[in-house]
Amino acid sequence: MSVSAAFEDSAEIAEARDLARSFLTDVQAVHGLPVSERAMGLVQLVVSELVTNARKYAPGPCLLTLEISDGAIEVTVWDSEPVLPTARAADPDRVGQHGLEIVMAVSRSIEVHREPVGKRIKATVVLADDPGGDAAGRLA
Template identity: 35%
Template sequence: MNDRGAWATTATFPPHPRNVARSRLLTRTALAAWGAQQLSDSAEMVVSELVTNAVRYGCGPVSLALVLTAEALQISVSDGGPALPAPRDARADEPGGRGLQIVETLCDGWQVTSRLTGKTVTCWLGGDRAAEPRPGPAGRHRRP
């Protein structure tokens, strides 16, 4: 195992829809810099869904944190809104409402942490997608 530890990046931005695309670009750029391009497609999809939810249903600035360890990519999205996300069954004719189902399908686990000033949604991409050598110690988490 490599002894360089985890790779991490964070960004905080206004809750504007254009920042969803910027968060995907940040994700792709970080993963390329870390040599973990095999995670890019899934990570960008998850980041897009979580940031979109934070922009639509949260309040205040949105923060994105990416942490890559030997075991997984941890993705965390925070906002100042009190409403907690919950998966729902969207009707076939609804254009949205499947974001958390996508997160559940792509990720090894996810959780919501309530804070005094909002919430953080965290999920982990790992398993076969993280099978390439990683620059840090193991840190596996599962949804409670």
């Protein structure tokens, strides 16, 4: 099960979060897959951060795809900017520019790939809480 949408301006970031919430609500209701409230919030956070970065740093539209795979949701954002993002060193005095660090902290995995046009970032977030793991679903 998957859904995709294109976003062309920063005003649509809230729509991207709403799309993620609606998609996960359908996953629960129609397919019976468990989605914890924690996962619901984390997915909306990841979507918000990745779409915000794409709209802020890349010219043109971005494409968001949400796909369920093996008890997790893969959040993929494509944009037209070929420069790959890098996490910056921790700096408590820095205001902003923490998006990639946040996505890395709450995701089970993250992949960044250069594409023929632009780049694609995929973050995977587990859907059900794991009492033996951390917030991102990795074993503690």
